[in-house]
Amino acid sequence: MLNPDLHLKENMFDAPEQSPTRDGFGHGLIEAAMADSRVVALCADLTESTRVEGFKKQFPERYIEVGVAEQNLATLGAGFAAAGKIPFITSYAAFNPGRNNEQIRTTISLNRVPVKVCGMHAGISVGPDGATHQALEDMALMRVQPHMTVISPCDAEEARKATIAAAQWDGPVYLRFGREKTPLMTTTETPFEIGKAQVFLTADNPQAVIFATGPLLHNAMLAAKQMGDEGVGVHVVNVATIKPLDRETIQAQARLAGAVVTVEEHQIAGGLGSAIAEVLAQEHPVPIEFIGVHDQFGQSGEPKELIEHYHMGVSHIKDAIRKVISRKAAH
Amino acid sequence: MQPLTDSEVYELTARANAIRQTIIEMLVAAGSGHTAGPLGMADIFTALYFNVLKHDPQNPDWEERDRLILSNGHIVPVRYAAMAHAGYFPIEECLTLRKFGSRLQGHPERLRLPGMETTSGPLGSGLSQAAGMAYALRMDGKQNRIYCAMSDGEHDAGNIWEAAMWAGANKLYNLTGIIDRNNIQIDGYTESIMPLEPLREKYESFGWHVLEIDGHNIPQFIAACDEAKAIYEKPTVIIAHTIPGKGIREIERDYRWHGKPPSKEEAQTFLHELRTMQGKVTSEHQ
Numbered sequence: 218m219l220n221p222d223l224h225l226k227e228n229m230f231d232a233p234e235q236s237p238t239r240d241g242f243g244h245g246l247i248e249a250a251m252a253d254s255r256v257v258a259l260c261a262d263l264t265e266s267t268r269v270e271g272f273k274k275q276f277p278e279r280y281i282e283v284g285v286a287e288q289n290l291a292t293l294g295a296g297f298a299a300a301g302k303i304p305f306i307t308s309y310a311a312f313n314p315g316r317n318n319e320q321i322r323t324t325i326s327l328n329r330v331p332v333k334v335c336g337m338h339a340g341i342s343v344g345p346d347g348a349t350h351q352a353l354e355d356m357a358l359m360r361v362q363p364h365m366t367v368i369s370p371c372d373a374e375e376a377r378k379a380t381i382a383a384a385q386w387d388g389p390v391y392l393r394f395g396r397e398k399t400p401l402m403t404t405t406e407t408p409f410e411i412g413k414a415q416v417f418l419t420a421d422n423p424q425a426v427i428f429a430t431g432p433l434l435h436n437a438m439l440a441a442k443q444m445g446d447e448g449v450g451v452h453v454v455n456v457a458t459i460k461p462l463d464r465e466t467i468q469a470q471a472r473l474a475g476a477v478v479t480v481e482e483h484q485i486a487g488g489l490g491s492a493i494a495e496v497l498a499q500e501h502p503v504p505i506e507f508i509g510v511h512d513q514f515g516q517s518g519e520p521k522e523l524i525e526h527y528h529m530g531v532s533h534i535k536d537a538i539r540k541v542i543s544r545k546a547a548h
Numbered sequence: 549m550q551p552l553t554d555s556e557v558y559e560l561t562a563r564a565n566a567i568r569q570t571i572i573e574m575l576v577a578a579g580s581g582h583t584a585g586p587l588g589m590a591d592i593f594t595a596l597y598f599n600v601l602k603h604d605p606q607n608p609d610w611e612e613r614d615r616l617i618l619s620n621g622h623i624v625p626v627r628y629a630a631m632a633h634a635g636y637f638p639i640e641e642c643l644t645l646r647k648f649g650s651r652l653q654g655h656p657e658r659l660r661l662p663g664m665e666t667t668s669g670p671l672g673s674g675l676s677q678a679a680g681m682a683y684a685l686r687m688d689g690k691q692n693r694i695y696c697a698m699s700d701g702e703h704d705a706g707n708i709w710e711a712a713m714w715a716g717a718n719k720l721y722n723l724t725g726i727i728d729r730n731n732i733q734i735d736g737y738t739e740s741i742m743p744l745e746p747l748r749e750k751y752e753s754f755g756w757h758v759l760e761i762d763g764h765n766i767p768q769f770i771a772a773c774d775e776a777k778a779i780y781e782k783p784t785v786i787i788a789h790t791i792p793g794k795g796i797r798e799i800e801r802d803y804r805w806h807g808k809p810p811s812k813e814e815a816q817t818f819l820h821e822l823r824t825m826q827g828k829v830t831s832e833h834q
Contacts, residue, residue: 257684281683289710292673296680299658299666300615301688304680320673320707328658328667 224406233400241373243268245380261290261308267337287312291320298330310336310352325389326362333383338396340482342520351515357487359391360460367459369393371434372401378409399432414463420450425538426470427453429480430489437480440534468500476545478537480508504544506537552767560766564594568795570629575809578646584792584805586626588730593630595766600773605635608663619674620699621655636663672705679715682723697726701733704742715783716755724776725785730792732803751785763788
């Protein structure tokens with residue numbers, strides 16, 4: 218059942234409303250700017266598609282156009298932060314933090330300045346644009362940088378809250394957003410705290426737990442619900458903060474279920490699955506199956522067909538659950 | 549600004565000489581590091597810390613301070629030496645350069661040393677940070693000036709030109725770039741590795757006010773910084789023509805001294821040369 222403490226959308230399994238996480242970012246950015254005059258936004262010639270447009274209209278004097286220059290985007294951001302601002306630097310994740318990774322490492326993370334790196338159009342679901350624009354390694358790039366916090370919101374509402382929280386967080390943050398409309402699972406009442414994983418779905422006598430991040434969490438919810446209907450109890454945990462990871466919740470859930478599936482729209486290497494495996498290998502080793510992209514580049518296609526092609530669909534998650542439970546039995 | 553008096557020029561020149569000695573001493577103690585660049589920029593860093601910059605060594609985070617961004621972090625020994633002489637920390641601490649636990653990292657780190665505005669070393673990223681600060685401080689109506697010291701070799705990097713374009717477009721009058729035009733980089737002479745000329749015209753076409761000076765003429769450098777303050781519509785870049793290894797005849801203009809420290813024996817010779825002002829003074833001052 219849905220965790221009643223989290224005030225989740227009851228209709229998420231049937232007819233959920235849809236909104237892109239980047240829209241949530243756009244609203245959150247304006248709220249953050251209203252609350253704190255230090256908030257500024259920099260954009261690399263993608264104002265509309267990064268959803269910085271609304272901010273630009275409302276706070277023209279706090280909007281900074283950079284042009285198509287993502288290395289400059291990052292390093293300018295570092296300068297703004299060193300001079301007392303809270304800069305949100307925005308572009309597509311393939312370029313920010315893809316192209317400007319070293320600049321982020323040296324001038325933001327090592328400098329430890331409160332720049333908020335916002336990567337839009339992340340994941341395979343950017344679709345027709347093809348492999349060049351499908352960032353599948355951005356969380357891995359950001360997760361390995363000391364001082365960096367990494368957040369991957371599951372829906373537009375969580376994206377809004379994460380953006381506001383990032384503005385208040387004292388340090389560099391990477392925020393990952395998607396292009397496509399995806400189901401709303403959380404509500405304005407759902408709490409959000411950086412570093413806290415949330416158990417979205419519970420079952421009596423759970424046999425497996427899914428740790429999922431980003432909009433693909435919805436597929437995890439559907440898979441778990443269907444498994445429940447088939448008599449297999451599965452918990453689902455929303456891991457919105459990839460770093461710092463909520464080790465406590467992850468261990469507790471792994472102990473309870475004894476088998477783990479991780480779900481992310483990202484390379485298996487270095488992302489959420491790797492982060493979970495690192496914790497559990499050390500604290501409580503259990504069988505783990507990984508849903509995500511397995512060391513491949515993407516290609517053009519409709520988001521849904523790509524999700525299916527790269528084995529991140531509901532049926533693939535269900536297969537992974539069955540497999541991980543069978544491995545637990547063989548253990 | 550009043551022109552410098554003769555005694556002020558003498559004081560600054562003597563200070564630059566002492567800073568060069570500190571650079572040699574710290575490089576020998578470290579056993580690694582860059583020699584030519586720090587010596588070549590000793591006059592400019594002396595002028596910055598002892599004349600140009602509004603700063604307070606006792607209060608490195610003073611809000612009203614001017615910001616000096618060092619983009620080519622590998623010449624940081626000259627900045628450490630100048631900061632120590634200016635009173636940021638004891639001169640003896642310079643001998644900890646590049647040692648375990650030292651605040652004086654091989655390449656500078658903002659979080660380790662008060663007064664070090666940015667972390668640098670990976671080339672080409674200083675000007676953007678300086679430009680970001682200049683814009684942000686201008687937004688807040690602050691009067692602080694931002695200086696960014698760069699090498700000529702790092703102008704191979706695209707990030708520099710992205711910053712140059714952006715600073716020009718935004719008319720950052722409070723930003724002054726300083727280019728150490730010493731014509732060397734690791735693999736050889738800049739014009740044979742990747743020609744930068746015409747450098748003046750490049751910057752002018754990007755919307756900058758450009759000044760060219762002798763980087764070893766302290767009054768000329770100070771006058772250029774003053775002129776930059778009077779330019780309201782553009783950022784200014786000072787192309788400072790310098791001699792790598794300046795002050796020590798054996799290594800001047802030799803690109804092979806870019807990335808290595810002197811041996812103990814060489815250091816004795818070099819220090820003697822500095823203390824006698826290249827043989828002009830017979831009684832050696834310690």
